[in-house]
Amino acid sequence: MDVRAGIIVLFCLMGFTCAEPVKFLDCGSTTGKVVTVDIAPCPNQPCELHKGVSYGVNVTFNSDVLSQTSTALVHGIIAGVPVPFPIPIEDGCKSGIVCPIQQQHKYNYVNLLPVKTQYPSIKLVVEWELRDDNNKDLFCIRFPVKIVS
Numbered sequence: 500m501d502v503r504a505g506i507i508v509l510f511c512l513m514g515f516t517c518a519e520p521v522k523f524l525d526c527g528s529t530t531g532k533v534v535t536v537d538i539a540p541c542p543n544q545p546c547e548l549h550k551g552v553s554y555g556v557n558v559t560f561n562s563d564v565l566s567q568t569s570t571a572l573v574h575g576i577i578a579g580v581p582v583p584f585p586i587p588i589e590d591g592c593k594s595g596i597v598c599p600i601q602q603q604h605k606y607n608y609v610n611l612l613p614v615k616t617q618y619p620s621i622k623l624v625v626e627w628e629l630r631d632d633n634n635k636d637l638f639c640i641r642f643p644v645k646i647v648s
């Protein structure tokens with residue numbers, strides 16, 4: 500963890516409000532319904548993501564299905580082209596969700612979005628999907644971000 504990430508975490512541990520509900524687009528959630536999307540920290544929208552910092556992502560959603568598994572898939576959409584955006588933990592069942600996922604149940608999917616130092620300073624749209632046993636989207640969300648140094 501670098502100094503800036505450390506400071507942000509410390510700031511959050513001191514009890515400041517770091518999570519901000521962000522405006523998002525639903526890109527085809529079929530077996531679930533998104534309630535809120537929180538990015539921490541994101542004081543202004545679109546969220547400014549600093550290189551070398553990991554951001555907290557917290558998606559609150561309701562599930563319409565029973566699913567043993569859940570797998571996250573993240574893309575950065577740059578000029579209309581989806582590019583894979585690697586995240587450390589793809590298993591949704593290890594990201595704040597107790598599996599099996601129950602029908603008509605509310606969940607908080609909590610994960611980190613690491614912004615690598617070698618990423619370019621650009622605006623892009625993050626697309627985050629969580630897929631169920633049948634490869635259908637429990638949620639699919641899109642939100643704009645700006646990568647800054």
Ligand SMILES: *[C@@H]1O[C@H](CO)[C@@H](O)[C@H](O)[C@H]1NC(C)=O
Pocket residue numbers: 518535537557558559607609
């Ligand atoms: C995620 O968001 C929900 C709803 O805003 C909140 O109740 C929950 O505490 C958050 N979880 C984490 C780990 O931030």
